[in-house]
Amino acid sequence: MRPHPVLALVAANLRRHSRDRVGLFFIVVMPFVSIVFVGMALGGGAAASRLPVGVVAQESDPVAAAVLAELRAHPDLEITSVGGEEELRAGVRGGALAAGVVIPPGSTTFELVMTQSSGSGMAARSAVDVSVGRVAAVIEATRAATSAGATPAQAAELVRKAQAASADVEVVNSDTASGTPRGFAYTAPANLLLFTFINSMAVAAALVESRRIGMLPRAFTAPVRRGAVLFGEALSRFIVAAAQAVLIMVVSSLLFGVSWGEPFGVAAVVGVFALVATGAAILMGSLVRSSAQPSAIGPPLGIVLGMLGGCLWPAEAAGQTLTAIGHLFPHAWGMDALLTLSRPGTGLGDVLPEVAVLGLMAAVLLSLSLVLFSRRTRTL
Numbered sequence: 001m002r003p004h005p006v007l008a009l010v011a012a013n014l015r016r017h018s019r020d021r022v023g024l025f026f027i028v029v030m031p032f033v034s035i036v037f038v039g040m041a042l043g044g045g046a047a048a049s050r051l052p053v054g055v056v057a058q059e060s061d062p063v064a065a066a067v068l069a070e071l072r073a074h075p076d077l078e079i080t081s082v083g084g085e086e087e088l089r090a091g092v093r094g095g096a097l098a099a100g101v102v103i104p105p106g107s108t109t110f111e112l113v114m115t116q117s118s119g120s121g122m123a124a125r126s127a128v129d130v131s132v133g134r135v136a137a138v139i140e141a142t143r144a145a146t147s148a149g150a151t152p153a154q155a156a157e158l159v160r161k162a163q164a165a166s167a168d169v170e171v172v173n174s175d176t177a178s179g180t181p182r183g184f185a186y187t188a189p190a191n192l193l194l195f196t197f198i199n200s201m202a203v204a205a206a207l208v209e210s211r212r213i214g215m216l217p218r219a220f221t222a223p224v225r226r227g228a229v230l231f232g233e234a235l236s237r238f239i240v241a242a243a244q245a246v247l248i249m250v251v252s253s254l255l256f257g258v259s260w261g262e263p264f265g266v267a268a269v270v271g272v273f274a275l276v277a278t279g280a281a282i283l284m285g286s287l288v289r290s291s292a293q294p295s296a297i298g299p300p301l302g303i304v305l306g307m308l309g310g311c312l313w314p315a316e317a318a319g320q321t322l323t324a325i326g327h328l329f330p331h332a333w334g335m336d337a338l339l340t341l342s343r344p345g346t347g348l349g350d351v352l353p354e355v356a357v358l359g360l361m362a363a364v365l366l367s368l369s370l371v372l373f374s375r376r377t378r379t380l
Contacts (some may be wrong), residue, residue: 018297031195031248050078051097051124054088054113057081057103063105067110070131071101077127091115092121099124102156184256185298189338190311192248193331195304200241200277201284201298237281241274261341269337272358276330279365286373310335335359 005145055071057064072079082088084101091097092113099121100113112128114121233271249270252258260266306312309331326332337354340346348355 027302031191031244035378042263051076051098051127052078052080052093053124053128054080054082054097054100055103056083056085056088056100058105059101059106063108067103069134070134074112074127074131077124077131085243087272099128099157101128102272117128183254184258185342186247186258186339187253187261188258189342190306190335192245192338193309194268194306194311195248196241196244197277197280197305198273198299198302199244200274200281201302202295203237203240203281212277230374233373234278234366234370237278238274241277241281242271245270245274260338261343263346266338266339268348268355269334269341269351269358273330273334274354275362276358276365279362279369280380281369282373283365284368286369305331308332322357330358330361333361 021254055068057068059065059068068079071077080097082091085102088097088100088102092100092115097372098114102111102113104110110132112125116123249258249260249266253260281298288297308326309329310323310326311331323332333354337351337358340351340354
């Protein structure tokens with residue numbers, strides 16, 4: 001029994017993709033090369049690794065001693081005493097230190113040394129802020145008690161209350177905190193979005209090739225509706241995009257220990273982003289006239305959108321303006337959703353706004369692309 005024409009079209013498209021060795025390299029190999037190298041640059045792969053932070057301080061100073069005690073107690077930080085500011089800055093510049101803290105004697109104003117483009121530096125800053133905040137609460141309570149003319153017993157009671165309140169500040173692993181994750185926990189979702197979109201755009205060349213070799217004209221002569229043929233083309237692209245995403249999730253979980261979060265939430269985000277990539281691929285394949293154009297236009301466009309969406313570096317390093325621009329495109333919404341789901345206790349309900357925006361983008365792209373593709377193929 002002969003297969004349904006639409007299924008035959010999908011199978012033919014998938015066979016053609018499987019024979020493209022260059023395309024398979026960028027689908028199967030290149031994402032993991034990027035995850036490894038960029039992940040190491042953003043702080044390494046081990047989720048439990050501690051961030052090296054250098055400190056220039058005199059431990060005889062009471063404020064410095066209090067800050068050092070809090071920093072050393074933080075589970076994410078590995079504190080190293082450094083001889084001077086120049087040595088500290090050299091360590092941060094060279095990558096030996098994620099960040100550095102300079103505590104002048106007798107001062108409550110500290111200097112944080114870090115590289116703005118470093119994901120590990122951002123994570124270290126978050127941890128340092130928590131530790132310094134605890135000490136600041138005690139200092140402020142002491143000052144308030146002194147200025148109010150409190151007795152020694154009253155002042156001691158106020159300080160004890162401040163210490164108790166500061167101890168309630170939650171310290172969580174910076175891979176799962178509200179700040180940017182580091183290492184593979186960041187680069188795995190970033191590269192999932194980046195390569196799912198880029199490879200979908202690149203395989204849009206198959207649409208042009210289908211017209212050139214006469215596959216679409218033969219499909220249109222079959223006893224099947226034109227809309228079903230268009231659905232088959234869309235389904236082919238969606239399968240490629242979804243397979244790319246699933247491959248990255250499975251391998252990154254097994255090899256790099258990446259925790260993606262609640263399965264239903266992740267499936268919703270990845271599925272709707274794959275629809276976005278599918279719509280963009282069909283739109284590209286409908287607009288261009290040569291099979292070489294999608295490969296020339298798609299990857300650069302995907303990289304630019306990935307840069308704006310935080311797939312190549314943390315959004316904190318891009319600044320508010322670029323971050324706002326990035327949210328005009330799907331990658332930023334996908335990153336927001338996947339990073340949210342990587343935190344413990346989150347689920348589909350926490351990313352419904354992102355899923356809704358991505359769903360709207362997918363609907364617009366698919367509608368526009370299928371209308372345009374239908375018009376381009378009416379004469380076939």
